[in-house]
Structures are given as structure tokens and as C-alpha cells.
Amino acid sequence: MQIAEYLLSLLQSGLGNLAAYLAAHVLLCLVPAFFMAGALSALVPKESVTRFLGRTAPKYISYPAAAAGGFVLAVCSCTVMPLFSGIYRKGAGLGPAVTFLFVGPAINILALTYSGVALGADIAIARLLLSMIFGIGIGLIMALIFSRSDAAHEQAAADPFAGRASVGGRVWLFMGLLLALLLAGTLQVGLLTDPFVQLQLPLAGVERFQALLNQWVPFDATRGEEGVTVQGVVLIALLASIGLTATRGLGKVDEGYNRWTPVALGLTALTLIVASLRMPVTAGGAELQIGGRTVAVALILGGLVLAARRFEAYELQEWLFETWRFVKQIFPLLVAGVFAIGALRPLIRPEWIESLAGQNTVVANFVAVLFGVVMYFPTLVEVPIARLFLDLGMHRGPLLAYLMADPELSLQSVLITSKIIGRTKALVYVAWVALFSTLAGLLFGAWVDGANGWLIIGGAILGLALLALVLHRLAAFRAAPAVTSGKTSHV
Amino acid sequence: MTLHIKILGGGCANCDRLEKHAKAAVEQLGVDATFEKTGDYAEYERYGLLATPGLVVNDKLVAAGRVPAPSQIVTLLANALTAEDQ
Numbered sequence: 001m002q003i004a005e006y007l008l009s010l011l012q013s014g015l016g017n018l019a020a021y022l023a024a025h026v027l028l029c030l031v032p033a034f035f036m037a038g039a040l041s042a043l044v045p046k047e048s049v050t051r052f053l054g055r056t057a058p059k060y061i062s063y064p065a066a067a068a069g070g071f072v073l074a075v076c077s078c079t080v081m082p083l084f085s086g087i088y089r090k091g092a093g094l095g096p097a098v099t100f101l102f103v104g105p106a107i108n109i110l111a112l113t114y115s116g117v118a119l120g121a122d123i124a125i126a127r128l129l130l131s132m133i134f135g136i137g138i139g140l141i142m143a144l145i146f147s148r149s150d151a152a153h154e155q156a157a158a159d160p161f162a163g164r165a166s167v168g169g170r171v172w173l174f175m176g177l178l179l180a181l182l183l184a185g186t187l188q189v190g191l192l193t194d195p196f197v198q199l200q201l202p203l204a205g206v207e208r209f210q211a212l213l214n215q216w217v218p219f220d221a222t223r224g225e226e227g228v229t230v231q232g233v234v235l236i237a238l239l240a241s242i243g244l245t246a247t248r249g250l251g252k253v254d255e256g257y258n259r260w261t262p263v264a265l266g267l268t269a270l271t272l273i274v275a276s277l278r279m280p281v282t283a284g285g286a287e288l289q290i291g292g293r294t295v296a297v298a299l300i301l302g303g304l305v306l307a308a309r310r311f312e313a314y315e316l317q318e319w320l321f322e323t324w325r326f327v328k329q330i331f332p333l334l335v336a337g338v339f340a341i342g343a344l345r346p347l348i349r350p351e352w353i354e355s356l357a358g359q360n361t362v363v364a365n366f367v368a369v370l371f372g373v374v375m376y377f378p379t380l381v382e383v384p385i386a387r388l389f390l391d392l393g394m395h396r397g398p399l400l401a402y403l404m405a406d407p408e409l410s411l412q413s414v415l416i417t418s419k420i421i422g423r424t425k426a427l428v429y430v431a432w433v434a435l436f437s438t439l440a441g442l443l444f445g446a447w448v449d450g451a452n453g454w455l456i457i458g459g460a461i462l463g464l465a466l467l468a469l470v471l472h473r474l475a476a477f478r479a480a481p482a483v484t485s486g487k488t489s490h491v
Numbered sequence: 492m493t494l495h496i497k498i499l500g501g502g503c504a505n506c507d508r509l510e511k512h513a514k515a516a517v518e519q520l521g522v523d524a525t526f527e528k529t530g531d532y533a534e535y536e537r538y539g540l541l542a543t544p545g546l547v548v549n550d551k552l553v554a555a556g557r558v559p560a561p562s563q564i565v566t567l568l569a570n571a572l573t574a575e576d577q
Binding site (some may be wrong): 046050073079082083085086089090160161163254267314318325419420461 | 504505508532535538539540541542543555556557558560
């Protein structure tokens with residue numbers, strides 16, 4: 001009997017976590033982010049970035065392009081590996097290829113916005129900045145260590161990086177509007193959050209419904225848990241109806257619009273509007289609060305419809321298809337992951353996490369990195385996992401270290417990487433990633449604890465430069481005897 | 492004359508779609524064609540493909556990193572046919 005009750009409590013915890021994630025935090029961030037990912041994949045030509053990653057591109061262009069290019073190119077894992085291989089063998093070489101591989105997961109629009117909303121903007125920005133700096137660092141180091149074998153790849157006939165394309169004004173406008181939608185839905189500023197219209201809805205029974213929900217999914221606010229609201233139930237119902245209609249409406253849109261397409265899109269717009277409202281339950285009904293967020297979301301949605309008219313039907317269909325493909329690929333695993341994390345949560349004692357990684361120490365950061373390397377979670381699931389650790393008392397420094405290591409390194413990705421660049425290079429790469437992720441966590445943790453941010457970034461860049469200098473000297477030193485021995489053998 | 496069509500990219504949804512579109516285009520044009528599909532990185536490299544899926548017609552990469560519209564694929568195949576005639 002007690003076991004059954006215990007299992008029930010785990011189930012409730014899982015459901016509570018799921019409902020809180022689906023309804024409360026992430027809807028206004030993830031829905032626009034998925035549409036943005038689809039647009040990046042379908043509407044932005046890859047050549048607009050790959051043109052900077054060719055063999056002839058100078059280093060000061062190829063490294064930053066490799067670091068920033070992941071925003072466009074790394075949306076789908078199926079482009080990352082072929083591109084990595086292409087940059088390494090036929091493009092700018094090992095260094096930029098490694099930079100691209102390292103920064104990609106951090107600069108991915110879905111991961112970026114999701115971790116920003118669920119973990120805090122500081123973590124998202126730190127992850128982005130530090131992985132760009134360290135990604136370029138690791139790339140330069142790898143290029144220096146393996147400078148001789150890299151030269152062998154320089155000759156090739158066809159140049160796949162010769163293709164050129166630019167991004168047109170209509171694409172910029174469209175992407176800008178999607179970004180605005182994302183920001184309007186997630187920014188926590190008074191202009192957006194303060195309600196200016198308050199309507200009393202005389203809905204009898206809402207109060208009792210809320211009480212029932214609290215009974216079904218009990219929550220402990222002191223532990224950072226959240227319950228399910230009536231509005232949350234409405235949103236989950238809307239999400240389910242999108243799922244049902246989009247399977248046909250968006251999943252088959254590549255064969256042309258069908259009658260489910262406008263239904264699915266309409267429901268998506270409605271969901272965003274409802275999510276932007278606030279509906280606290282009051283005595284004898286509920287209060288509907290309309291604020292700047294709702295107005296902004298509605299206006300931007302209207303703008304998107306107008307901007308979409310400047311595209312050809314096929315382009316829009318491709319965009320919707322790609323969006324739904326990402327949702328299909330990522331969302332079910334995310335839902336399962338969030339549920340599992342919620343169910344496991346009562347089993348993990350905060351003391352464990354606190355003693356392991358409650359402080360910003362070298363050991364704590366390294367343990368976090370190690371956990372990230374050993375464990376493999378589906379795309380985006382690392383974010384709710386990190387949230388769990390955060391709630392249980394993990395320091396934000398080790399948390400960042402974990403977030404940097406987990407998507408970058410998994411057994412599977414290491415295996416593919418070593419197939420492309422060879423086992424030695426792959427192992428050296430893994431070691432540098434582990435080292436730099438630990439370092440990134442330590443630095444960010446120090447900033448959280450009050451150290452000066454500019455000093456930290458400056459120190460990191462200076463340290464990297466020193467390291468590069470030492471390695472450069474070493475490479476020169478190793479190359480020199482080889483030349484002399486070559487000469488003597490000729491004599 | 493026969494078209495030799497190769498789809499570069501194994502296992503991804505868009506590679507399957509490209510194959511489907513290409514087969515429909517061949518049917519529409521009413522020509523003979525051989526189909527091949529590969530997920531081999533050495534092949535990607537040979538044709539200079541950076542992002543899957545890629546469409547190779549008569550040993551030439553004609554589309555890369557995207558699934559062209561069905562009408563575009565018909566044009567691409569028709570162009571390959573006229574190139575062969577000359």
C-alpha cells in the first residue's frame with residue numbers, strides 16, 4: 001500500500017514538472033524558437049555562411065565565421081557532421097572545423113532561448129560568449145598542435161565553398177519578426193508584464209477546478225515546485241490540439257497546403273495569445289489580465305502574416321515543414337525527459353548535489369564536466385536537467401561547466417569525430433574541451449560570486465594567447481630539427 | 492539515354508523526400524533512370540557536398556543542402572538530358 005502511494009507521488013511529481021514546463025515557462029519561448037529554427041534551415045541559404053569557411057579564407061575571417069556560423073548551420077545535427085568534415089578536409093582546415101563543432105550546440109537558437117528562459121539569461125549569455133572564445137581557442141590550439149598533418153589536406157580539386165549567396169531583405173525582416181516574437185514573449189520588463197486591462201470573469205466552478213488541480217498535482221513552493229493552473233490546463237489542451245492538427249497540416253505541407261494547415265497555424269497563434277495573458281483564479285471566478293505582452297504578441301503575429309506574403313508558396317511550405325520536422329524530432333523526447341526528471345526529483349537529496357557541486361571549486365566543475373561527458377541526453381533535455389540541479393543547490397559555475405560539456409561531448413559524437421579526423425586528434429580535442437569547460441565553469445562561477453566580469457574575460461583571452469604562443473613555439477621547435485635532418489640526409 | 496541519379500545522405504527525412512521528389516520527376520519526364528543512395532562521407536567529399544541532402548545527376552552535384560521544389564527538380568533533370576545530347 002505504501003509503495004503504491006510512493007509511486008503515485010512520483011507520478012504526480014513528474015506530471016507537475018511537465019505541466020509547469022509546458023504551460024508556464026517555455027511555451028512563449030519554444031514555439032517561436034522552433035519556427036525560427038525552421039526558418040533558418042529552410043529560408044537562409046547555407047552558402048551565405050560557408051563562403052567564409054573556404055580554404056582561401058584568412059584566419060581572422062574563418063575562425064569568427066566558424067564560431068558564429070553555427071547559428072545558421074548547426075540547427076540540425078544532420079548538417080553539423082558533413083560540414084565539419086567538409087571544413088576540415090576541403091575548407092579552412094582543422095582549426096575552424098573544430099571551432100564550428102564546439103560552438104555549434106551553444107549557439108543553436110533552440111538551446112540558447114530555452115536555457116535563457118529556464119535557467120536565466122546570465123547562463124545563456126555566458127555559455128554563448130565563453131564557448132565562442134574557447135571554441136576559437138581550441139580551434140587555434142588544435143591547428144597548432146597538428147599543423148603538419150593539416151598542410152596535407154590543402155590540395156583538392158573541387159571547391160565546395162565557392163558557392164555564394166546572400167540573405168535577402170525579406171528573410172531579414174521575417175527572421176527579425178520571429179526574434180521580436182520570441183523577445184516579446186519572454187522578456188520580463190514592466191512594459192510587457194504589467195496588465196492594463198483587468199476583466200472579472202464570472203466563471204462559476206473555476207475556483208473548485210483549481211482546488212482539484214492542486215489536489216491532483218500537489219506542489220511545494222518552498223522547493224521551487226510549481227503547480228498546474230487552470231490557464232495551464234487550457235494551454236496544454238491547445239498544445240494537444242496543435243499536435244493533432246499539425247501532423248497533417250504541417251507534416252504534409254511539403255506536398256502543398258491542405259485544409260489542416262490554417263487550422264494548425266491558427267491554433268498556434270491562439271496558443272501564443274492565451275499564453276501571453278494572465279488568468280489568476282479569484283473568489284467566485286477568474287480575473288483576465290491583458291498587458292503589453294498580449295498586444296505585442298498579437299501585433300507581431302499580424303506582421304508575420306504580412307511579411308510571409310513576400311515569399312513564394314514553396315518557400316513557406318518548406319519553412320513550415322522544417323519547423324514541424326524539428327518539433328517531431330525534439331519535442332517528444334523533451335516531454336519524456338521533463339516527465340522523467342520530475343518523477344526522479346523526489347529521489348535525489350539536495351545534500352548530495354550541494355556537497356558535490358554546491359561551491360565553485362575545481363573539483364565541482366570537473367565533476368560536472370565528467371557527468372556531461374558520460375551522460376547522453378537528447379537535444380534540449382540537458383536544460384531541464386540543469387534546472388533540476390540548480391533547484392537542488394548546484395552552484396551556477398559548475399552548472400555552466402556541465403552545460404558546456406554535455407551537448408558538445410557524447411560518446412556518439414566522439415566516435416563520429418574520430419572517424420573524420422582520426423583517433424589521436426579526437427582524443428586531444430576531447431581533452432581540451434574537458435579542460436576548457438571546467439575553466440569556463442570556474443570563471444563564470446567566480447563572476448557569479450562577485451569577481452569583475454571584464455577582468456575574467458580579459459584574463460581568459462590573455463591566457464589563451466599565452467597558451468597559443470607556447471604551442472606555436474613548440475611547433476616551431478619540433479619543425480626545426482626535421483628540416484636540418486632532411487638537409488643532412490641529402491648531403 | 493539514361494539518367495544516373497544519386498542521392499547523397501542516408502537516413503535523414505529530407506534525403507527520403509528528395510528521393511521521392513526525384514522519382515516523381517523521372518516519372519513525369521518519362522525517361523530511364525538509375526537510382527542510388529549513399530550516406531558515405533567519402534562520396535560527400537568527392538562531390539564537394541557540405542550539407543545533406545545532395546542530388547547528383549550524371550556524376551554532377553546539382554543541388555546541395557536543401558530539397559528543391561519538385562518543379563525545380565524536373566528542370567534540373569531536363570537540363571542534364573540536354574547536356575547529354577550535346
